[in-house]
Amino acid sequence: MSSSADIHSVQALEGMRDSLQRVGSDTPQLLYAAEQEIRQTEEWLKKRLAYWQAEVERRQAAVRMAAGALARCQASGYTDEDGNYYPPSCGTEEQALAEYQQLLREAQRNLEEVQRWIARIGQAATRYRTQAQRTRQMLDSGLPQGVAYLGQKITELHVYLAGAAPVVTGGGGNVPSISPPASPPGNSSSPDPWVTGGLVGLAAVSGLVSSPSASGPPANLTSPGGGLPGSPPGSPVPQPIGAATPATSPPLAIPGGSPLALPAAVAAPYRYLKDPPSVAIGKDFTPKQHEVLCMANIQRHGGTYKSDDPSDPYQILHRPSKSMRGVTPPPDELQIDHITPKGKAPNSYANARIISRFWNRKKWDHDPPP
Amino acid sequence: MIPTTNPFPRRQDLWQGALLATIGQAINVAAMPDLANERSWDGPNYSRQDSQGTRGTITFLADRLVGVIRDDHSPRAPWHSGGPYRLDPLLAEMPADLRTLAEAEALQYVLDSWENLNGPIITTAFWSTGEFLAAADPWPVVVEHGGHLLEIELMEPAAAQVAIAADSEWSPSQLNLLRSLFDRKQQTPNGPVTLKDWELRALVASGTSGLAESQALLTAIGFVFP
Numbered sequence: 025m026s027s028s029a030d031i032h033s034v035q036a037l038e039g040m041r042d043s044l045q046r047v048g049s050d051t052p053q054l055l056y057a058a059e060q061e062i063r064q065t066e067e068w069l070k071k072r073l074a075y076w077q078a079e080v081e082r083r084q085a086a087v088r089m090a091a092g093a094l095a096r097c098q099a100s101g102y103t104d105e106d107g108n109y110y111p112p113s114c115g116t117e118e119q120a121l122a123e124y125q126q127l128l129r130e131a132q133r134n135l136e137e138v139q140r141w142i143a144r145i146g147q148a149a150t151r152y153r154t155q156a157q158r159t160r161q162m163l164d165s166g167l168p169q170g171v172a173y174l175g176q177k178i179t180e181l182h183v184y185l186a187g188a189a190p191v192v193t194g195g196g197g198n199v200p201s202i203s204p205p206a207s208p209p210g211n212s213s214s215p216d217p218w219v220t221g222g223l224v225g226l227a228a229v230s231g232l233v234s235s236p237s238a239s240g241p242p243a244n245l246t247s248p249g250g251g252l253p254g255s256p257p258g259s260p261v262p263q264p265i266g267a268a269t270p271a272t273s274p275p276l277a278i279p280g281g282s283p284l285a286l287p288a289a290v291a292a293p294y295r296y297l298k299d300p301p302s303v304a305i306g307k308d309f310t311p312k313q314h315e316v317l318c319m320a321n322i323q324r325h326g327g328t329y330k331s332d333d334p335s336d337p338y339q340i341l342h343r344p345s346k347s348m349r350g351v352t353p354p355p356d357e358l359q360i361d362h363i364t365p366k367g368k369a370p371n372s373y374a375n376a377r378i379i380s381r382f383w384n385r386k387k388w389d390h391d392p393p394p
Numbered sequence: 395m396i397p398t399t400n401p402f403p404r405r406q407d408l409w410q411g412a413l414l415a416t417i418g419q420a421i422n423v424a425a426m427p428d429l430a431n432e433r434s435w436d437g438p439n440y441s442r443q444d445s446q447g448t449r450g451t452i453t454f455l456a457d458r459l460v461g462v463i464r465d466d467h468s469p470r471a472p473w474h475s476g477g478p479y480r481l482d483p484l485l486a487e488m489p490a491d492l493r494t495l496a497e498a499e500a501l502q503y504v505l506d507s508w509e510n511l512n513g514p515i516i517t518t519a520f521w522s523t524g525e526f527l528a529a530a531d532p533w534p535v536v537v538e539h540g541g542h543l544l545e546i547e548l549m550e551p552a553a554a555q556v557a558i559a560a561d562s563e564w565s566p567s568q569l570n571l572l573r574s575l576f577d578r579k580q581q582t583p584n585g586p587v588t589l590k591d592w593e594l595r596a597l598v599a600s601g602t603s604g605l606a607e608s609q610a611l612l613t614a615i616g617f618v619f620p
């Protein structure tokens with residue numbers, strides 16, 4: 025790390041990340057609301073279609089009856105002895121027939137109108153759903169990666185600024201150019217221990233890296249021997265900034281050069297959803313959260329409920345049925361799982377996933393299941 | 395709810411809570427039919443699931459009740475305890491007539507299978523002894539091993555109404571509907587209660603896809619649709 029870096033505004037990056045996160049949390053709910061509205065409209069149109077179809081049939085029958093009545097009336101004239109024909113007075117029947125015919129035409133028009141709207145709404149809904157599917161795919165894959173990447177870079181910059189005791193070396197205009205301190209000897213190609221040690225410390229402080237226990241480091245940063253990856257067994261764990269001497273801190277050997285891992289965030293498929301205000305430790309997921317999670321799951325998987333845990337032996341899941349006398353529920357019913365047990369973590373969307381009943385039972389409060 | 399020194403809930407409070415929660419469920423499923431599994435009635439049997447691993451059934455008779463619950467996460471569940479599963483300790487001291495009732499009704503809704511075991515599997519149970527409930531365990535232990543499933547049902551009604559509305563993210567009109575239906579049910583506990591026009595409109599205001607489920611729930615507790 026020998027070149028200087030121009031750091032203009034980390035806040036701007038943070039603002040961008042926050043905006044992206046808001047898009048990630050708000051958009052699924054908007055998509056869900058729009059889909060619900062479309063479904064309600066389609067349902068309503070179907071009901072109107074059935075209504076007007078029945079109404080057309082009913083009014084056709086009424087027209088037939090009125091026509092029959094008119095015919096009977098018209099046949100009821102008589103001829104007297106002199107041969108004079110006296111036609112009957114069928115004005116009422118004629119009027120009734122005309123009215124029924126008018127009502128029939130009205131029903132037929134309404135039926136055609138409903139059919140036309142069904143076709144138009146159907147086309148519009150298809151176009152919308154295609155776009156919505158693309159948006160969902162972007163939300164599911166591109167956006168979380170982008171937010172995580174941005175967050176990672178912001179953290180790196182913060183650590184760089186906070187831990188590096190920056191030296192202002194001058195720069196164009198009023199934007200200072202900041203140089204990091206000199207690299208420790210013999211460490212020019214490996215990740216900067218100032219950064220790596222500081223990152224773990226900062227991440228631990230900020231909660232970006234979740235540690236499985238208060239006394240140990242995150243599992244994915246730990247070597248089998250209990251120290252850091254690439255370090256001998258028993259090596260000390262990096263301390264927060266100020267607690268360790270940078271030059272003596274062991275460097276992290278991280279494949280791909282990424283200095284920060286976010287294990288908890290990666291395992292939380294619904295962290296982009298906006299939590300309700302009542303979220304708390306020890307609380308079950310609420311009915312509304314169930315609905316939102318199930319909708320999010322089925323949208324992620326193109327219309328099928330699927331387990332969010334790749335290790336779950338039941339990948340295709342089904343909505344649970346009502347309790348029934350004499351029936352054992354199947355193992356592939358979906359359940360909402362607290363990723364971290366509810367006694368230790370809140371009913372936040374970030375702590376939610378959908379797995380099978382079998383796997384949830386097996387998991388108990390272990391993750392992964394024993 | 396009258397303050398009492400008895401740590402066990404009152405039978406009547408649980409009944410009222412079940413009615414209130416059923417009305418809340420009916421309002422929810424009108425627009426969210428996928429939640430229909432969470433509260434249902436089959437004759438005198440009120441079944442509750444949380445879709446998170448806990449389920450139970452209470453059989454309500456006019457003057458008594460018996461309830462059984464299985465919490466899949468309880469250490470008492472055979473898949474966690476490791477030892478042989480025994481139902482009897484959970485039903486210890488249950489009066490014989492209620493034991494018969496439990497075996498014929500409530501326990502039939504909590505069947506499960508585990509290794510060679512096929513039958514009712516529960517992690518806690520309770521029953522009525524006159525005015526109050528009773529169990530083989532102290533009430534906090536009942537709650538720990540599955541009784542938490544009835545949190546809403548055992549709340550004081552006004553608090554339960556607010557909790558249901560908050561958890562379901564309701565509009566004020568949905569909360570008004572809950573209060574109206576519950577109050578009218580209280581006033582006419584044994585007779586049919588016909589939904590008013592505005593109540594029906596409020597019920598379907600946020601969706602009608604689950605109206606049949608909603609209707610089934612309300613009908614089960616004595617409501618009549620106009």
